[in-house]
Amino acid sequence: MQKTWNSDRRRTAIGRAALSVPARQALADRQLSPDRTILDYGCGRGGDVRTLERLDCKITGWDPYYRPETGLAPADVVLLTYVLNVIEDPAERRQTLKQAWELAQTVLIVSARLTWEKSKVRGEEFSDGLLTSRQTFQHLFGASELRNYVEEVTRARCVSAAPGVVYAFKDDAARLSYLAHRIVPNAEWLASEDTTSAITALVDHVERRGRPPRVEEMPRNVAELLAHLKAGELKRLVRDTADPERVTDGAKGTTLNTLLFLAVELFNGRGPFNSLPLSVQLDVRAFFTSYKEACQRSDRLLLKLRDDSYIRGAMSASAIGKLTPTAIYVHRRAIDRMPTILRLYEHCASIAAGRPREWTIAKLKHQGRAVSWLDYPEFDKDPHPRILSSYLVDLKSLETSHMSYANSANRPLLHRKHEFLAPDDPEVPRYRRLTDSELKAGLYEHPHLIGTENGWEAELIRCGRELRGHRLVRRAAG
Structure with a gap:
């Protein structure tokens, strides 16, 4: 017989002196900004609300115990931070997620505690979680389980931004804009204070991207500084100033980045051409005969992920990373310089179950499909850095595991550090x-x-x- 219990959920709310992990991630991913309205749904004691207010964000916090008087109104971004895991009734948990989704106009950011934290939560089994000695409840999610649950309830294609943090976007355009920012490296424009520096920034962009930008792609100050020049003059300036070899290399890089983006998008569910961010649309038009051709090439790339011999060949041919009999290890600074198929491999794992915020080296297995992100926080200072934690995603089962070495008396360490980096x-x-x-x-x-x-x-x-x-x-x- 199922026992009954009145949850004291207010006890799960903690005071925060700094932003929560999900809020920090969303800030880094440009999902939280002063030009968006934000609702912290179930804000607890309001730590994130106060910190984001100091960052000039337009944020409202609501909580059934600490801020019940605040009205619930739609917002561009809704934060649902560590709320679902403290609701003991599965039906109420689902309804809470649905209501948060209905309030979100652009993106819903959901976070929950994960199964690897089970050792930190003591209690007896109750419903689908644990009843603690403080009369609180915890349902711990698997990382991919959380993403699947949010997708099921919202019926939206979701992205795991980090372990235990999921973004559900209201439309394809918002999701694809986020993926483009995350997947396609696009360095910031050079600072521009006058016409000369604006021209330098334009030429730099052409060399990196392999094509001239549209006015809509330029930072506003660059567009204003160049507005007095005619299109023909700008074209001549770029032609006379840009290094042709760099432009060619930039075009090759952008072509590969576009294929990578489209392959990840297929892994996550592909939308129509007009839903792509403008810059990606222009890349497709510049470097492919058609969107259909670009999709066909990216589809073939994604299929190659299943081929062990192809993956091993890419690892063996790579000038980046340390190859062992079972995997390749690549430092964070070199990850975007791996062969495109290996970058796709790593990105698919990160989209499925989240890439941790703190990591140093990515390990990609060549048999089976699993990615581990290993954290060596003293990599550059320590001649033989000690591991602090590892997080693994199995791409076949989407199961995840986490290992902390913080209290280990005999930690694994690294040798031959130069082999993990680009030459x-x-x-x-x-x-x-x-x-x-x-x-x-x-x-x-x-x-x-x-x-x-x-x-x-x-x-x-x-x-x-x-x-x-x-x-x-x-x-x-x-």
Whole structure:
């Protein structure tokens, strides 16, 4: 017989001195801005509301216990932050999500606690979650489960912005604009204060994108500074100033980025051409014979994700990353320089279950389809950085797992740091010199021993060496 219980949900609300993780993610993704109205639905004690107000956001907070007097009105963005997981009644949980969706005019941002936090939540089983000793309830979601649940209720195609954070967009245009910003690297325009600097910014953009921009694509100040020049004059200035080789390379890069975008869009459900962001539409017109041709090429690219031999071949041919018998490891700074098929591989996993906010190295398996994001917070400071956490997404099952090493006494660590980076990364020479000196000292003679802190320290002692920053020196006699 199912026991009954009156939830004391107000106890789950915590005071915040800083923005919550979902709000920080949404801010970084440009979903929260001063030109949008925001509703924090179930705002608790209002920490996010106060912080976003200080950032000049037009935000209203409503909570059934702490701010019941606030009226509920539609807003461009609705935040539903850690609300669903504290509702013990599945029907009410679903209704709450539906109501939040109805209030959102552009995007609904949903976050919930995830199953990997189960060790932090103690209680007895109740309904589809846990009843805690504080008489609160927690339903922990799997990362892909949360995305699927939001899609089912809203009937909208959703994107996992981060583990436990899902964006549900009201229309394709808003979703595709977000995906384009996330997938297609498009560096900011150079600062422009006068006509000369505006022309420099225009030429720089042409070299990076491989085509001239439309006026609608330009920052407002650049368009105003160039408004007195005729179209023919601008065209001549670009032709005479831009480096043809860079323009050609930019065109190749934009073509590949467009294919990547369209392939990810197919993975997430593809919309019509006129729903694409303007810049992507112009890229298609500039570098493909038609939208149909671009889609056909991107479809073939997505199909190649299923081919183990093709994936392994792309990994073997890549000048970026460290290849092992089971996977390729690539540093965050080099991730956008991998072959397009590998970038697609990583993006599909991130769209399905979220890429964590903090990560250093992506690991892509070549058999099966799984991506792990590994966090080495001291990568650049520590000659042999220790891992802090890992987050894995299995693309076949969409199951996720998280591992924290924060309390581990013998953490895994990295060697040969230069191999994870692009060859032209400015830190590569320094890291390679350290590797060479360690090889010469005999520290890699027993590779099975050096993968953890204790084993590495034992080998340093055996070889009579110690590290001072990124220099290997003889150990002082003690």
